[in-house]
Amino acid sequence: xxxxxxxxxxxxxxxxxxxxxxxxxxxxxxxxxxxxxxxxxxxxxxxxxxxxxxxxxxxxxxxxxxxxxxxxxxxxxxxxxxxxxxxxxxxxxxxxxxxxxxxxxxxxxxxxxxxxxxxxxxxxxxxxxxxxxxxxxxxxxxxxx
Numbered sequence: 052x053x054x055x056x057x058x059x060x061x062x063x064x065x066x067x068x069x070x071x072x073x074x075x076x077x078x079x080x081x082x083x084x085x086x087x088x089x090x091x092x093x094x095x096x097x098x099x100x101x102x103x104x105x106x107x108x109x110x111x112x113x114x115x116x117x118x119x120x121x122x123x124x125x126x127x128x129x130x131x132x133x134x135x136x137x138x139x140x141x142x143x144x145x146x147x148x149x150x151x152x153x154x155x156x157x158x159x160x161x162x163x164x165x166x167x168x169x170x171x172x173x174x175x176x177x178x179x180x181x182x183x184x185x186x187x188x189x190x191x192x193x194x195x196x
Contacts, residue, residue, distance in 0.1 A: 056102045056140055058147055063090045072099070072106040076130055096124070096155075098147045100131070100140045107135040110144035114155060123159035124152035129171070141174055163187060 061069060069086045089095045094116075100108030108131040112124045126148060131141045152160045163185055164171040176182075 054102045056100050056107070056138070056143075058143065059099050059101065060147065060151060061090060061097045061099060066090055068099070069097070072109070076106055076109055076132055077128070096148060096151050098144050098151070100135075100144055102135060102140075107132045108140040108144050110141070110148045112148050112152065112160075114152070114157060121158035122156055123161065124148070124155070124157045126160065126162035129162075129174075136170075142178055145174070145178055 059065075059068070066083075066087050069090065070081055070083060072081055074080060089097070089111075094114045095111065096114070097109065097111040099106050108129075110129045111127045113127055115123045115125055117123070126145065129141050129145055131138075131144075149160050161183070162175070164175070166172075
């Protein structure tokens, strides 16, 4: 229970680390082609948490550029393995991702979650996020499994 958690901000040279995450942390199995493209694209960021010799948490984000304002970061995904929840890992992952966004000049950091995702809502409220009214729309099965 008192295991040390370490955090790693991945870059283009970390493909094998990302491929080694294993099942259950992402929604689907990590694909080599997509992982390589993600890590090679300077607009994408990912931080992993490690504990017990394995990846136990992730947070990823995408820097959004606009012609009329400073860049912003959209937080794509935050996740912690079942046996590692409620230890502050997800909060630390989000804080680190926000730090990366700030270092990259992002003026805004935002995300969306389902209104019935109590764990996510609790986490983001605890991180002093401001709740914004949003309406979500999807095309081409963007939210399908």
